[in-house]
Amino acid sequence: MSIPTLTTLKADSNAEISKLAAYAPSVGAFVVSFAVVFFIVWPKFSEVLRLRAANSELSASVELLAKKADILEVYAEDKDQLEVQLGAADQMLPSDKGVFTLIAQIEGAARSSGALLNKLDIAPGSVNANQSKSAGGAQAVVTPTSVPPVTGDPPTIPGAETGVGQAAPKVQTKLSVTSDYKSFLQFIKNLLSLSRVVEVKDLSVAAAEGSGQVRASLTVEAYWQALPRELSAIESPVETLTGEEEEKLSRVTDTGLITTPTLPTVPLGRSDLFAPY
Amino acid sequence: MADINLLPVEEKAQERVQALQKKLSFLSIAALISTAIFTMITLVFFTGLVSTRNELIAAAGDVSGRIERQKKIEELLVVTKSKAAAASNILDARVDHADTFQKLSELIPQNVYFSDMKFSAGKLVVSGKAKTSADMAGLVSSFLSEKGSELISSVTVDSLGSDETGEYQFSLTMGLVK
Numbered sequence: 001m002s003i004p005t006l007t008t009l010k011a012d013s014n015a016e017i018s019k020l021a022a023y024a025p026s027v028g029a030f031v032v033s034f035a036v037v038f039f040i041v042w043p044k045f046s047e048v049l050r051l052r053a054a055n056s057e058l059s060a061s062v063e064l065l066a067k068k069a070d071i072l073e074v075y076a077e078d079k080d081q082l083e084v085q086l087g088a089a090d091q092m093l094p095s096d097k098g099v100f101t102l103i104a105q106i107e108g109a110a111r112s113s114g115a116l117l118n119k120l121d122i123a124p125g126s127v128n129a130n131q132s133k134s135a136g137g138a139q140a141v142v143t144p145t146s147v148p149p150v151t152g153d154p155p156t157i158p159g160a161e162t163g164v165g166q167a168a169p170k171v172q173t174k175l176s177v178t179s180d181y182k183s184f185l186q187f188i189k190n191l192l193s194l195s196r197v198v199e200v201k202d203l204s205v206a207a208a209e210g211s212g213q214v215r216a217s218l219t220v221e222a223y224w225q226a227l228p229r230e231l232s233a234i235e236s237p238v239e240t241l242t243g244e245e246e247e248k249l250s251r252v253t254d255t256g257l258i259t260t261p262t263l264p265t266v267p268l269g270r271s272d273l274f275a276p277y
Numbered sequence: 278m279a280d281i282n283l284l285p286v287e288e289k290a291q292e293r294v295q296a297l298q299k300k301l302s303f304l305s306i307a308a309l310i311s312t313a314i315f316t317m318i319t320l321v322f323f324t325g326l327v328s329t330r331n332e333l334i335a336a337a338g339d340v341s342g343r344i345e346r347q348k349k350i351e352e353l354l355v356v357t358k359s360k361a362a363a364a365s366n367i368l369d370a371r372v373d374h375a376d377t378f379q380k381l382s383e384l385i386p387q388n389v390y391f392s393d394m395k396f397s398a399g400k401l402v403v404s405g406k407a408k409t410s411a412d413m414a415g416l417v418s419s420f421l422s423e424k425g426s427e428l429i430s431s432v433t434v435d436s437l438g439s440d441e442t443g444e445y446q447f448s449l450t451m452g453l454v455k
Contacts, residue, residue, distance in 0.1 A: 028305075030304075054330065069344050089356070093363055204395045228356065244365060
């Protein structure tokens with residue numbers, strides 16, 4: 001006897017659906033797990049890694065800032081000392097070219113040593129502050145008595161040369177002096193002892209036959225450094241003065257040369273611009 | 278009889294399906310639990326790190342305030358340090374000509390004198406006269422001695438000659454020790 005086919009098929013399909021329905025919760029659980037991991041956990045985990053790196057950087061940055069704040073607070077306790085050191089540093093490297101102060105210092109060094117300053121050539125260019133080049137501009141020649149240079153080399157006003165202090169610009173001055181040997185040595189010592197940082201270059205010394213005198217020509221390079229226009233960012237670290245730097249500043253302090261040498265005032269006004277004095 | 282023989286096969290298939298269902302259920306529950314644990318851990322870490330970041334931002338703000346209050350001191354220090362460092366470098370590297378002359382005066386024999394000296398680019402060119410050849414030799418050996426080598430690194434005799442008086446005129450080029 002044969003069973004009706006339709007009933008058999010219906011029964012079979014019901015069985016299949018029941019079988020699949022039994023798997024549904026498991027499959028649904030897998031799908032939910034995958035969705036949670038993909039849409040929630042994975043992005044949050046990436047954010048956790050990013051936050052960790054950012055926190056590490058921020059922590060290092062805070063530590064550096066704290067160190068900087070500590071250093072500044074230590075210096076704030078002795079602000080007067082820092083101001084004195086600034087005055088000394090400004091003597092060593094003035095904030096502008098200080099051309100006429102330099103000339104006054106050189107003349108003072110010659111006068112106190114007994115050397116006769118024959119000739120002084122300087123071409124500083126612009127005398128405004130914050131000019132870093134020393135070449136250019138019209139020559140300003142100060143010649144009490146014109147004496148030709150000692151050596152056969154023609155006098156030249158070189159351009160901005162790179163010297164030892166490449167970070168600090170300089171003003172070059174060519175000098176010619178006549179004196180006895182002892183006064184010449186004293187003049188050199190006086191120059192190197194100026195509160196302003198100078199270098200003696202291209203020194204030539206020749207004996208004047210029979211007179212016991214020497215004639216010298218030299219180039220004095222006087223350094224200066226303009227004040228910065230603005231401070232660096234707050235994150236940039238501050239450096240403290242080293243022992244060697246403080247010792248050099250104290251040498252200027254001890255000689256009492258903190259105040260800027262003053263130039264004498266002169267009367268102004270004349271009716272004829274071309275009449276000699 | 279054929280129908281009775283089929284029953285054990287169907288039963289076996291049914292058993293296999295049930296076993297598979299159990300495994301799948303077990304695995305799905307494990308997946309759900311793992312996901313929940315991992316999600317909790319991630320959220321806890323995230324919350325902790327956010328809290329740490331907020332604290333660091335607050336600390337950075339405090340420290341920035343401290344630095345802002347010392348702005349004037351920072352300006353003084355930056356300028357002083359910049360000038361002092363540059364000045365110190367220049368002073369350490371510059372040639373002390375007064376010291377050079379002092380050392381030369383200790384090295385030169387008594388019967389030798391200079392008529393001309395020129396310092397340029399780490400070299401010293403001198404011209405002068407020596408009373409006798411022995412004095413000339415003494416000058417050169419003095420420059421080459423241990424004391425001389427503190428000042429002079431090399432000696433080149435550019436010219437040397439005597440005149441009718443027996444005096445020696447010389448021209449030397451010397452390298453100076455930095």
